[in-house]
Amino acid sequence: MTGEMWSTLFVFVLASFIGLGVIRRVSRLLHTPLMSLTNAISAIAVVGAIIVTGSDAPIAIRVLGAVALFASTTNIVSGFLITDRMLKMFKTIEKRDEGKGKA
Amino acid sequence: MVGITQFAYIVASALFIFALHWMNTPATARKGVWAGVAATTIAVVFTWAQPGVSHHVWIVLAIAAGFLVGVPLSRVPLTAVPQRTALSHAFGGAAAGLVGTAEFYLGRLDGSEHLTTFRMVALLAEVLLGFLTLTGSLMAAGKLQEVKWVPQRPVTYPFQNVANLSLFVIALGIAAALVLHPGATWGPLAFSAIIVLSLLFGVLLIIPIGGADMPTVIAILNAYAGLSAVAMGFVLDNKLLIVAGALDGSSGLILAIIMCKAMNRSFANVLFGAFGQVPHVKAGAEEKVYKSETPEGAAQALEQANFVVIIPGYGMAVAQAQHKVRELYDQLKKRGIKVKFAIHPVAGRMPGHMNVLLAEADIPYTDLVEMDEINPDMPQVDVALVVGANDVVNPAARTDKTSPIYGMPIIDADKARSVFAIKRSKNPGFAGIDNALYFADATWMLFGDAKTVIGELVKELAGGSGMH
Numbered sequence: 001m002t003g004e005m006w007s008t009l010f011v012f013v014l015a016s017f018i019g020l021g022v023i024r025r026v027s028r029l030l031h032t033p034l035m036s037l038t039n040a041i042s043a044i045a046v047v048g049a050i051i052v053t054g055s056d057a058p059i060a061i062r063v064l065g066a067v068a069l070f071a072s073t074t075n076i077v078s079g080f081l082i083t084d085r086m087l088k089m090f091k092t093i094e095k096r097d098e099g100k101g102k103a
Numbered sequence: 104m105v106g107i108t109q110f111a112y113i114v115a116s117a118l119f120i121f122a123l124h125w126m127n128t129p130a131t132a133r134k135g136v137w138a139g140v141a142a143t144t145i146a147v148v149f150t151w152a153q154p155g156v157s158h159h160v161w162i163v164l165a166i167a168a169g170f171l172v173g174v175p176l177s178r179v180p181l182t183a184v185p186q187r188t189a190l191s192h193a194f195g196g197a198a199a200g201l202v203g204t205a206e207f208y209l210g211r212l213d214g215s216e217h218l219t220t221f222r223m224v225a226l227l228a229e230v231l232l233g234f235l236t237l238t239g240s241l242m243a244a245g246k247l248q249e250v251k252w253v254p255q256r257p258v259t260y261p262f263q264n265v266a267n268l269s270l271f272v273i274a275l276g277i278a279a280a281l282v283l284h285p286g287a288t289w290g291p292l293a294f295s296a297i298i299v300l301s302l303l304f305g306v307l308l309i310i311p312i313g314g315a316d317m318p319t320v321i322a323i324l325n326a327y328a329g330l331s332a333v334a335m336g337f338v339l340d341n342k343l344l345i346v347a348g349a350l351d352g353s354s355g356l357i358l359a360i361i362m363c364k365a366m367n368r369s370f371a372n373v374l375f376g377a378f379g380q381v382p383h384v385k386a387g388a389e390e391k392v393y394k395s396e397t398p399e400g401a402a403q404a405l406e407q408a409n410f411v412v413i414i415p416g417y418g419m420a421v422a423q424a425q426h427k428v429r430e431l432y433d434q435l436k437k438r439g440i441k442v443k444f445a446i447h448p449v450a451g452r453m454p455g456h457m458n459v460l461l462a463e464a465d466i467p468y469t470d471l472v473e474m475d476e477i478n479p480d481m482p483q484v485d486v487a488l489v490v491g492a493n494d495v496v497n498p499a500a501r502t503d504k505t506s507p508i509y510g511m512p513i514i515d516a517d518k519a520r521s522v523f524a525i526k527r528s529k530n531p532g533f534a535g536i537d538n539a540l541y542f543a544d545a546t547w548m549l550f551g552d553a554k555t556v557i558g559e560l561v562k563e564l565a566g567g568s569g570m571h
Contacts, residue, residue: 029129032455035455046150
């Protein structure tokens, strides 16, 4: 194994610990939005899809990339939009009555 | 240029961590979404700007198609969120699997020396996890959507686990051969076999799992989707992918652990236990009787209460009763009655399902209380109103060692001074287990659709209020 591989493994282990630490503190109220948010975040696979789709590889390979790009974009768009839509609904009693006053 | 891209990736990684950090309270959570959007945009723009990326028309078309499908998918009713989540895990798995496949063939074209042992192991993990997540999540989405040809009840057959395990060993054998000889002429054939087996695993892993276990399964599939992104990061030597995938993976893992703890079960038991197949040992032992109550009677009891706890379950989601529940909440609040919602971690079909539905109905999140917080207060509760929840309030979990749910932490509804339980029919719940709560002395049943029954309660309370 080369140094490059060790450094990627290093990043993985450290990122997992950060993930465990941060996620553990996420409010239990928000577990459903958390799931749609992490859905959108893990659609970062879009990076790999762009590299494959935009490369000079044979057309069959680029088609695979384009389908992957489509799937990841779908997740990014729907994931962030629905997360925000759900989060907008969480209100305290004060906020809720404020909103009613305006309407 | 390489330096700039790497710097952009570092910024994106940091923003992703902030996105999750801000989810720790509803007050800052929306900021988290913006951080996530910013991170993804940065990553896409700087990847796209790399010198090796051409064929822009292709990229634009694929992204446009993604928007076309993604926007409507974000507009689904909130009761369909579990299905949507499962579906997006499927998309994530497909993306990872397809990129992995592309990378394999690209690697062979460039000469098999590029497919080092390390990259091949990562690549095969990516393809296996990706395609397994694809079919597994489609099955889960089908079960949640109650698609006809996807069986709702767990499907089991003799030697199921042995058969699955043997297939897995075969897949591992093929994978090992590929790792050692990535450039062999039989490479594409073996690779196709891995893809087929992975797709098959996804189906086989989900069919023995029942609806009540869906929260855990969705969380596990979430972790798989994250891990497949990590594997892609190893293949492409891309640290942003590794960080984002690891965040997603740990999120799925933590949620799955919380769900398992809330059911007092192990991962292995959820995945291979075929819960819900438990035979009705107790059937016919003794004829038990329910006490039914009318909406008028229940409304009177609610009116005289000082402290009411509402315990929602999947039945509330099915009946779309959350808006009626809000009306009931408003009626009780108007009378100065203390009202809280007791939320069990596995109520519903995905983690946090009930909270989102109640928030949608405009119930302040400050009145949504977790199981552990509400249980000590239960003896002071005058009326516990169970809305379509079943196993999560079954006292057999505390008392009956023969019960399949024995040991599972529950909301102590039976300790309240009186209990009203709304139930669609007299049949046992999803897990097919009798609920002792329904036969308790202080319990009265309100049979009917949750939305209709609560609507009647609201009508009684609204009509009665003028008479005082």
